[in-house]
Amino acid sequence: MIRSTRFPLFLLGALLLAIPRVGAAQITIQNTAGLNFGSLAVGGSAGTAVISPAGVRTVTGGVVGLGSAYGAASFTVTISSGSATYFLSLPTGNTTLTGPGGATMTASTFTSNPSGLIQQVPSVPGSQTVTVGATLNVAANQTPGSYAGTFTVTVFHF
Amino acid sequence: MKKILVATGLFGVLAFAGSVNAQSASATASANAKIVAPIAIAETSNLQFGSIAASAAAGTAVMTPAGVLSVTGGATIVHDGTVTTAAAFNVTGAPNATYAITLPAAAVTITSGANTMTVDTFTSNPTPTGTLSAGGSQALTVGATLHVAASQAQGSYTGNFTVTVAYN
Numbered sequence: 001m002i003r004s005t006r007f008p009l010f011l012l013g014a015l016l017l018a019i020p021r022v023g024a025a026q027i028t029i030q031n032t033a034g035l036n037f038g039s040l041a042v043g044g045s046a047g048t049a050v051i052s053p054a055g056v057r058t059v060t061g062g063v064v065g066l067g068s069a070y071g072a073a074s075f076t077v078t079i080s081s082g083s084a085t086y087f088l089s090l091p092t093g094n095t096t097l098t099g100p101g102g103a104t105m106t107a108s109t110f111t112s113n114p115s116g117l118i119q120q121v122p123s124v125p126g127s128q129t130v131t132v133g134a135t136l137n138v139a140a141n142q143t144p145g146s147y148a149g150t151f152t153v154t155v156f157h158f
Numbered sequence: 159m160k161k162i163l164v165a166t167g168l169f170g171v172l173a174f175a176g177s178v179n180a181q182s183a184s185a186t187a188s189a190n191a192k193i194v195a196p197i198a199i200a201e202t203s204n205l206q207f208g209s210i211a212a213s214a215a216a217g218t219a220v221m222t223p224a225g226v227l228s229v230t231g232g233a234t235i236v237h238d239g240t241v242t243t244a245a246a247f248n249v250t251g252a253p254n255a256t257y258a259i260t261l262p263a264a265a266v267t268i269t270s271g272a273n274t275m276t277v278d279t280f281t282s283n284p285t286p287t288g289t290l291s292a293g294g295s296q297a298l299t300v301g302a303t304l305h306v307a308a309s310q311a312q313g314s315y316t317g318n319f320t321v322t323v324a325y326n
Contacts, residue, residue: 026179026181027181027182027183028183029183029184029185030185031185031186031187033187034187034188034189034190035187035188035189035190036189036190036191037189037190037191037192038191038192039192039193039194039252040191040192040193040194041193041194041195041196041197041251041252041255041325042193042196043196049191064324064325066194066252066255066325073187073189075185075187082179095189097189097190097191099193105191105193107189132187134189136191138193141196142193143193144193144194144195145192145193146190146191146192147190147191147192147193148188148189148190149188149189149190150186150187150188150189151186151187151189152184152185152186152187153184153185153187154182154183154184155182155183155184156180156181156182157180157181157182157183158179158180158181
């Protein structure tokens, strides 16, 4: 038979320690800048425009880069408690950018800095900036106009 | 003793259950690009040196991009009403874009039957690059130097030359 005063105290202590960890927002991610490939001219042959996580643009094939208004996407990952380690998941496959009259282009091969699945914030609580680039596939004689799309970055924390 | 062990065991189970907590978060970003019209060039006027008289001495006829014709050496301009013009082109493309202009590097041959003359030292306005207007166009004029040999044979001489423009 358990003494009525001691057992409830143990139980209460255990619950008080357990409850704050269940359902708390330990990790958050915020988008602070979009991915912008900038102005591109394309002639008779297809090509690509690549934005690196550092925001450097390179072009291949029949694509010419114009102007300087381009850049990598940027995210802030914040961990408020627990482990400093988290998993970073970039989009796989193709992301579609849609333009005039339903014309499309695809962005793929997303890259990031820092790079890789397993990441760490410098301290807990603490934040880390993750920049993201990708490759845009431009068809020969791609329809001129503005193209837009979205992509999602997911983080996991244990 | 048994009571305390039971309570501690329960405490341990609850504490363990509370620390296993997987969580994920996502953020969506925009991706943008702008495709601009390809650059294009279309001729609006030929390069015309007009009527030139040859002599026993070789000479040249020079057309500036502004359309001013002059001669040197044994060549003489004949004012017979023949039109003389610089070449002219309309360059079109993305508004306010800059572009590089490539003129023929080597001499171009113009012919009249079996007779030939050479045209070289191509010049342009603008040079060596241009800037399209807010409306996406710019006029480009081209001049050159015609080499008239001593006793160059009479005739109408014609030929072609290529001007290339590219966004830069």
